[in-house]
Amino acid sequence: MxxxxxxxxxxxxxxxxxxxxxxxxxxxxxxxxxxxxxxxxxxxxxxxxxxxxxxxxxxxxLASATAYREHWLNIAGATNEADWVAGIARRYLSTTHRRQPGAGCPYPEALAETSRAGGALRESLQVELRHTFDRMQEGLGDAPNGMSADARARSLLALFVGAMQLARAFDDDAEADAILDAARAFAAPATPHATNHAGTGD
Known part of the structure; x- marks a missing residue:
């Protein structure tokens, strides 16, 4: 037995x-x-x-698929918050991730339709999104402009997922990669250096 x-x-x-x-x-x-x-x-x-x-x-x-977040949130060698955010932006907003959705984050493909669903699938999505927000918040501090770490985590995830959705909408590689390049550039400079950088190991 x-x-x-x-x-x-x-x-x-x-x-x-x-x-x-x-x-x-x-x-x-x-x-x-x-x-x-x-x-x-x-x-x-x-x-x-x-x-x-x-x-x-x-x-x-869906819950199993979101375990991918540990891949893009664990950045070896990051010594401060800015390095960590730049690292996760490079990893998530990559051409490889764009071309290989089956091995990546489920949010870009799952969010639109799951947000309209009900029952266990919608509940699973909400639980995993909250876990992702919390996990990202561990590596962030409050911004000098008063934006909280929680708000910054939510805005960064929205940037990453939205950029990937837009990039995958284009057949032209140059157009798609231009979107990912712009999103990476937007994410990294907006991030002040800080000593709170939990989760940066492999």
Missing amino acids: PQRDAQKQKTRRQIVAAAARLIRERGPAAVRVADVMWATGLTHGGFYAHFGSREALLAEA
């Missing part, structure tokens, strides 16, 4: 991982149970041994 349980948990993780990748690539609305099960080499009929509904799977997969 323990071996069977371990195998079931492994299969569940595989299903969630496949769904998370498809969410990043397509957005939740375009993710079908049949596609997820095919990607894991399993039959459609086996899905309900692991999840009660498609929405339950998507909610868990």
Whole structure:
């Protein structure tokens, strides 16, 4: 029985991982149970041994997909806040991230449609966004103009996600990269140096 349980948990993780990748690539609305099960080499009929509904799977997969934030928030070698923000801007607003949504942050593909959804998927999105705000706030201090660290975290995430959405709307590489370049330039100079730079390690 323990071996069977371990195998079931492994299969569940595989299903969630496949769904998370498809969410990043397509957005939740375009993710079908049949596609997820095919990607894991399993039959459609086996899905309900692991999840009660498609929405339950998507909610868990969205939460799993947002674990990517640790990749772009952990900047080795940053010695101050400005270096940290410049580092995460370079990593998030990169050509590689633009071209490979399946390996990146789910927000650019998921936000528009998930914000109109209800139930577990919308709740999962809100929880993960708040976690991301909190995680970013750890590396930020209040700005000299009085803007709080929390507000700065929210504005930076909005800049990053919005810029990536705009860049992916263009087929022309030069046009797309110009958007990412502009967003990186906007993010870094607006960030004062500070000693509060939690989360900068690998």
